[in-house]
Amino acid sequence: MLEVSGITKHFDGVHAVDNASLKISQATITSLIGPNGAGKTTLFNIICGYIEPDKGAVQFNGKNLNGCAPHERASAGIGRTFQNMRLIKRLSALENLMLAFNYISPPLTGGDEGEGEKGEGVSENPGFIKTLFYSISRTHEIKNKEKAYELLDFVGMKDKVYEPAGSLSYGQQKLLSLACCLALDAKLLMLDEPVAGVNQETIHKILSLFRELKKSGITIFLIEHNMDAVMEISDRLIVMDEGRIIADGIPSEVKEKPEVIEAYIS
Amino acid sequence: MDYLLHILIMVCIYSIVSMSLNILAGYTGLLSVSHAAFYGIGAYTTALLALNAGLPFWINIPAGIIISGVIAFLVAWPSLRTYDDYFVITTFAFQIIVFSILNNWVSFTGGPLGLPGIPQPDIFGIKISSHVSFLIFVLTFAVLTYIFLNRLMDSPFGRILKAIREDEIFTTSLGKDVMKFKLTAFIIGASIASISGSLYAYYISFIDPTSFTIMESIFILSIVIIGGAGNLKGSIVGSALLIFIPEMLRFVGMPNSIAANMRQIFYGLLLVMFMMFRPQGIMGKFAFGKEGGVKEEVKKDA
Numbered sequence: 152m153l154e155v156s157g158i159t160k161h162f163d164g165v166h167a168v169d170n171a172s173l174k175i176s177q178a179t180i181t182s183l184i185g186p187n188g189a190g191k192t193t194l195f196n197i198i199c200g201y202i203e204p205d206k207g208a209v210q211f212n213g214k215n216l217n218g219c220a221p222h223e224r225a226s227a228g229i230g231r232t233f234q235n236m237r238l239i240k241r242l243s244a245l246e247n248l249m250l251a252f253n254y255i256s257p258p259l260t261g262g263d264e265g266e267g268e269k270g271e272g273v274s275e276n277p278g279f280i281k282t283l284f285y286s287i288s289r290t291h292e293i294k295n296k297e298k299a300y301e302l303l304d305f306v307g308m309k310d311k312v313y314e315p316a317g318s319l320s321y322g323q324q325k326l327l328s329l330a331c332c333l334a335l336d337a338k339l340l341m342l343d344e345p346v347a348g349v350n351q352e353t354i355h356k357i358l359s360l361f362r363e364l365k366k367s368g369i370t371i372f373l374i375e376h377n378m379d380a381v382m383e384i385s386d387r388l389i390v391m392d393e394g395r396i397i398a399d400g401i402p403s404e405v406k407e408k409p410e411v412i413e414a415y416i417s
Numbered sequence: 418m419d420y421l422l423h424i425l426i427m428v429c430i431y432s433i434v435s436m437s438l439n440i441l442a443g444y445t446g447l448l449s450v451s452h453a454a455f456y457g458i459g460a461y462t463t464a465l466l467a468l469n470a471g472l473p474f475w476i477n478i479p480a481g482i483i484i485s486g487v488i489a490f491l492v493a494w495p496s497l498r499t500y501d502d503y504f505v506i507t508t509f510a511f512q513i514i515v516f517s518i519l520n521n522w523v524s525f526t527g528g529p530l531g532l533p534g535i536p537q538p539d540i541f542g543i544k545i546s547s548h549v550s551f552l553i554f555v556l557t558f559a560v561l562t563y564i565f566l567n568r569l570m571d572s573p574f575g576r577i578l579k580a581i582r583e584d585e586i587f588t589t590s591l592g593k594d595v596m597k598f599k600l601t602a603f604i605i606g607a608s609i610a611s612i613s614g615s616l617y618a619y620y621i622s623f624i625d626p627t628s629f630t631i632m633e634s635i636f637i638l639s640i641v642i643i644g645g646a647g648n649l650k651g652s653i654v655g656s657a658l659l660i661f662i663p664e665m666l667r668f669v670g671m672p673n674s675i676a677a678n679m680r681q682i683f684y685g686l687l688l689v690m691f692m693m694f695r696p697q698g699i700m701g702k703f704a705f706g707k708e709g710g711v712k713e714e715v716k717k718d719a
Contacts, residue, residue: 199590221590222589222590223592226592230590231590232590233586233587233590237586238584238587239579239580239584240583249573250576250577250591251591251592291573292572292573334591335591
């Protein structure tokens with residue numbers, strides 16, 4: 152589904168990411184771990200298009216994404232959450248979610264995510280007149296609102312619909328960011344520390360959501376420092392250190408590798 | 418009576434131009450100081466077409482909208498690539514350029530002498546000449562503008578503009594082409610500003626470059642900030658307030674030469690007071706600009 156080959160990025164002589172290659176297949180959960188400054192978030196930013204790599208290519212569903220703007224990658228189905236929460240704090244949970252919908256194309260069909268046989272892939276950019284026209288039309292809005300309620304229900308936040316995102320608890324904000332990615336109809340979720348700083352109960356909730364999403368065919372790629380959660384949920388573990396991928400495989404095996412242990416101790 | 422009607426007409430004209438700036442500055446967070454330029458482009462387009470070609474208002478006003486929109490596109494395309502203070506400077510530069518052209522291209526714009534004798538508009542042969550009919554004329558435009566913008570800002574499009582003001586990266590991550598939305602907002606704002614310029618030209622029937630200076634842009638911005646950024650009704654209230662109150666100075670028996678200067682002092686003072694004590698303006702919900710200013714952070718900790 153996602154194929155990253157030979158990505159290299161220097162920042163003033165520092166190898167932030169050094170010749171990183173990886174492949175992620177559909178409906179799996181892959182965790183990217185490594186010490187602070189290992190280049191995990193940089194790699195995420197490169198995959199999502201926020202940083203242009205010096206070398207290497209990113210392919211998504213067989214399509215080369217080089218030169219694609221971040222919003223094009225998002226519309227192509229790569230959802231992304233951020234380490235420091237980026238929600239519109241003044242807008243309600245519902246409005247944040249509604250932002251994610253593409254109000255130009257027909258509203259998302261109900262039912263489970265990932266099952267929708269849409270096949271269009273990248274939704275094209277609307278023209279100026281079309282943008283205005285759809286803006287004024289309310290039928291879209293009503294259908295999307297229903298879908299938004301469903302999604303909020305799915306992440307267990309039905310009672311927080313009208314609360315400003317800024318007043319939600321940290322864990323709820325994480326859930327809301329996740330719901331935003333789902334509203335985007337993303338097939339690949341790139342989550343930067345989805346359970347960091349969240350209480351145990353919410354962690355369980357988030358992890359069970361992950362399992363459900365995986366069942367419905369969604370692929371999850373996450374960065375996380377909470378090793379208990381990582382070991383519990385991951386199908387695969389990728390370890391980065393100083394910009395290089397030093398291990399890649401089944402969690403229980405990767406954990407035992409000497410270079411991984413060394414990277415964490417040193 | 419005519420005097421009061423005159424003030425109401427000016428309130429309507431300024432409501433339109435400040436609502437259009439509110440789309441940029443209040444909703445999208447694009448602090449533009451070039452709005453008087455677009456206001457002027459509308460006024461000059463209407464004046465030149467009416468004077469030289471004798472065209473009716475229902476051609477002149479749309480012509481102003483289109484010309485403003487095209488110029489807005491050309492200006493916004495490069496300047497929207499800059500952020501914050503740099504964006505303000507690029508719009509400032511554009512404002513200066515437009516003023517210089519209006520002031521110096523004498524053969525075309527009349528230069529500092531301006532364009533006198535703009536004919537009054539007529540609808541189906543009925544000349545709009547009395548103050549009452551003018552008030553109805555401009556009020557119609559103001560109401561239509563309000564309805565259109567209110568609906569637009571209440572739509573997904575408006576929501577995306579608000580999101581762009583708060584966090585561009587988040588909006589991008591949700592698959593929205595931020596640049597395109599900003600560009601559209603800028604064009605809409607500029608086009609609507611040109612409507613009020615056209616109305617102004619018709620009403621005053623004489624225009625010269627001094628009505629479209631940087632001071633005018635800042636005055637329009639003051640209306641937006643004092644009325645309440647991100648609130649269309651605020652722009653209307655702001656227009657009423659900033660036009661009515663200085664008129665009061667006439668009644669306290671101040672000579673005209675002093676009153677003009679007093680107005681500037683008054684606007685400045687009002688702006689500073691609002692920034693200090695009510696940064697969200699009269700009708701606004703939030704302080705001007707992005708969320709998370711120093712004050713809000715401190716309040717959160719307390």
